[in-house]
Amino acid sequence: MVRVNYGTMKGHAHRYQCRGDDEGVGAGVCIGIGGVRVDRAVALACLDAVSDRAVEAAILAADQIEKSNEDVIAAVERNLEAAHYEASLAARRHEMVDPAKRHVARELETRWNSALQHVAELEVRIEELRLAAAARPKIDRDALLRLSQDLPAVWNAPSTDTRTKQRLIHVLIKEIIFDLDETTNEVVLLVHWNGGRHTEIRVARVKTGGYPEDLAPTAVEALRKLAGYWPDKELAVSLNRMRCKTGDDKSWTTVRVREMRERLGLPEYDPEKPDGKMISLGKAAQQLGICIGSAKTLALKGVLPAIQHMPGAQWLVPVESLTSEPVRIGVQKIIDRRPQHYEGYQYDKVIRLPGI
Numbered sequence: 028m029v030r031v032n033y034g035t036m037k038g039h040a041h042r043y044q045c046r047g048d049d050e051g052v053g054a055g056v057c058i059g060i061g062g063v064r065v066d067r068a069v070a071l072a073c074l075d076a077v078s079d080r081a082v083e084a085a086i087l088a089a090d091q092i093e094k095s096n097e098d099v100i101a102a103v104e105r106n107l108e109a110a111h112y113e114a115s116l117a118a119r120r121h122e123m124v125d126p127a128k129r130h131v132a133r134e135l136e137t138r139w140n141s142a143l144q145h146v147a148e149l150e151v152r153i154e155e156l157r158l159a160a161a162a163r164p165k166i167d168r169d170a171l172l173r174l175s176q177d178l179p180a181v182w183n184a185p186s187t188d189t190r191t192k193q194r195l196i197h198v199l200i201k202e203i204i205f206d207l208d209e210t211t212n213e214v215v216l217l218v219h220w221n222g223g224r225h226t227e228i229r230v231a232r233v234k235t236g237g238y239p240e241d242l243a244p245t246a247v248e249a250l251r252k253l254a255g256y257w258p259d260k261e262l263a264v265s266l267n268r269m270r271c272k273t274g275d276d277k278s279w280t281t282v283r284v285r286e287m288r289e290r291l292g293l294p295e296y297d298p299e300k301p302d303g304k305m306i307s308l309g310k311a312a313q314q315l316g317i318c319i320g321s322a323k324t325l326a327l328k329g330v331l332p333a334i335q336h337m338p339g340a341q342w343l344v345p346v347e348s349l350t351s352e353p354v355r356i357g358v359q360k361i362i363d364r365r366p367q368h369y370e371g372y373q374y375d376k377v378i379r380l381p382g383i
Contacts, residue, residue, distance in 0.1 A: 065214060068230045072218060073199055074178070093160070100156050107149040114142035197221075207232075244337065246271040246279070246287065252336045254293035256305075259284040261341060269339035308333060308342035314349055321361045330357040 117139040124132045181187060182195065204217040208229070216228040249271055253262055263279040273283055288295070306314075311331070312322035323342070326333035332348040335341070348354060 064230050064232075065216065068216065068228050069200075069203070069218070072226060072228055073196070076199055076220065093163075096156065096160055100153060100160075103149060103153050103156065107146065107153065110142065110146045110149055114139065114146050117142045244269060244271065246273065247291065249337065249340075250284070250288055250291060250293060253340055254288050254291075255296060256336065256343060257341065258296045259288065261307075262288075265340045269337075304346045305334075305343040306346055308344055311344040311349060315354070315358050317358055317361050325354070325357045325361075328357075330354060 117135065121132065121135040121139050124135055126132060178195075182192060199220060201219040201221050203219070206215040206217070207213075208215050211229075212232050214230040214232055216230065218226040218228060220226065246266055249266055249269060250262065253265060257265070260281045263281050263284045266279040266284065271279065273279065273287075277283075308322050308326065309319050311333075312319040315322065322331060322344075325331035326342060326344070330353050331344060332351075333342045333344045335343070
């Protein structure tokens with residue numbers, strides 16, 4: 028479970044890792060979610076929170092609270108009236124007592140003072156309740172109903188910057204707690220709204236990247252195919268992704284990969300060897316100025332030459348292919364599809380409330 032201040036999140040994939048010292052590299056990812064779906068779900072929840080029916084319900088609740096406060100003041104005023112009567116009765120009893128009876132007179136005077144003190148306490152209580160009622164903001168029904176219609180337009184306006192959007196979110200949401208439901212493959216969001224209300228939102232996760240258990244290779248088979256192409260740390264990531272386990276059913280670490288590779292007599296990765304002019308798909312995407320998803324799309328289409336020695340392993344890209352004409356054209360097409368003011372859009376994509 029992860030507690031997140033949602034106003035600081037970006038609209039892209041979010042991953043949270045929880046690994047112990049004995050867990051393998053790239054293993055133990057407890058939260059892995061796509062931010063776009065989560066953003067959309069939270070945006071719809073925000074819209075619903077300020078919708079016409081929600082505003083009307085809030086106004087009704089506020090009216091009920093105001094009526095309840097008025098009932099409390101009325102009850103205290105009735106108590107004050109009774110206290111005034113008790114105080115006047117105590118005063119008359121004190122005046123009628125024989126002064127010679129000092130003990131009786133002292134007792135009646137004490138009761139009179141107690142009654143007067145009770146009157147003063149009730150008067151202070153009534154004044155506090157009236158001041159608290161006066162300090163509450165007046166509810167403008169028309170303005171709130173207009174807000175339910177204007178918020179999406181204001182949110183999606185080009186002139187609305189990220190800071191303004193975050194402030195709007197913080198007005199509504201205190202925090203969001205993330206959890207995963209493995210049985211339904213859903214992200215469970217517990218939204219804590221300002222004001223104390225809580226909402227559970229379930230977002231379906233995209234079920235991709237899972238390596239079928241019946242097709243998972245043995246660690247020895249995978250190492251024989253991948254050793255020499257990647258450092259031991261990257262090999263550990265690939266083995267864990269392919270659900271390979273050690274002999275004692277543990278995840279792979281850099282040390283365990285190195286020990287197994289040396290026992291099998293497999294070569295160590297050498298970046299200076301002649302065929303070392305290969306880089307990872309992530310580094311290739313960085314050099315091309317595109318995201319790794321776009322680079323993988325180009326590789327799957329055959330535009331970007333890339334090698335994957337086995338399913339689940341990382342991709343290798345020849346360095347010289349990055350400057351080829353097909354790759355240059357493919358990258359340019361991706362760039363041309365980007366929105367205008369791309370850099371600002373990337374930063375601004377915290378949450379996009381859908382329009383009316």
